[in-house]
Amino acid sequence: xxxxxFRDWLFAEGKADQTIESYVNDVKGxxxxxxxxxxxxxxxxxFSFVRYKEHLLLENYAIWTINKKG
Numbered sequence: 001x002x003x004x005x006f007r008d009w010l011f012a013e014g015k016a017d018q019t020i021e022s023y024v025n026d027v028k029g030x031x032x033x034x035x036x037x038x039x040x041x042x043x044x045x046x047f048s049f050v051r052y053k054e055h056l057l058l059e060n061y062a063i064w065t066i067n068k069k070g
Contacts, residue, residue: 003024003027003028006023006024006027007020007024010023010024022068026068026069029069030052030069033052033055034048034052037051037055038051052069053066056069
């Protein structure tokens, strides 16, 4: 699913504008991380998500923020 399709789906599900933007930004952040840090990992895996959560911890994100993003 493309990001715009995801945005449209969230809208169709009745999500608030602020919620949609938050979710879309979370996905963009994860995509950016994958491109920058895990370019040697060819497919998404549990490992990808674990590494991203570790990255967020090192960036001093609050636990509740990390859980929302991951």
